[in-house]
Amino acid sequence: MKEAHFRIRNLTSEEYQSLKKLAKQNTGKSSIAQLAKQLLMKQLGKQGCLLPDANLQDTGNRIEVRLQSSDLNELRNRAFKSKMTANKYLAMLFQAHIQKTPVVSTKQIESLYQSNAQMLRIGRNLNQIAKALNSGAQAAVSTQMLANIKDELDKHTEKVADVIQANWERMP
Structure with missing residues (x-):
């Protein structure tokens, strides 16, 4: 394919604003x-190109954002702490802003996954x-067994509380 x-x-x-609105x-x-491509294709008799983006899958589009060095470093640090790439972290923040609800990060999803695995063991x-x-058989239910279960429940509760707290901090 060639580019023009x-x-x-x-x-x-x-x-300019009118053209953007028309586009x-x-x-x-x-x-x-x-818009220009659409109009040129129409002149070539290629009517199927009226909405070229309609047939593309929504796999994500690229946008470029320029940040100051300090902001970029902060973004990278927060993304690293959340076990995410900077792009995924920005997308998560954007989704949280649009939806007006927090979006769970990769690190938080991992924590919840581990917590659920612990809950299965407790069950x-x-x-x-x-x-x-x-x-009715003689069962040796020791206080140590119950203490272990209590410890597992406490760990689970703490992980879930951390995830909830992190999401509350991101809420607008």
Whole structure:
């Protein structure tokens, strides 16, 4: 495929805004270049190209953001702490802002996954204790077993509380 680059010069601010509005109406995006491509393809008789982006899968689009060094370092540090890339971290923040609800980070998802695994183990322990007690057989339910279960529950509660707290801090 070949690329053709062109410029439209000497547009007034009003004309520029009108073209952007027209592009949004016709292509779904406010890209003047996309509008120009659509109109040129129409002249070539390629009517199927009226909405070229409609057939693309939504796999994510690229945007470039320029940050000061200190802001970029802060972004990278926060992303690293959340076990995410800077791009994924920014996307998460954007989604949280749009949805007006916090979005869980990769690190928090891992914590919840581990916490759920611990809860499954606790459930198995409780089932074994209940089975032994219900069978009427002599069961040695020690205070140590109960203390272990309590410790696991405390760890789970702490992890969930950390995730909730982190999400509350991100809320607007």
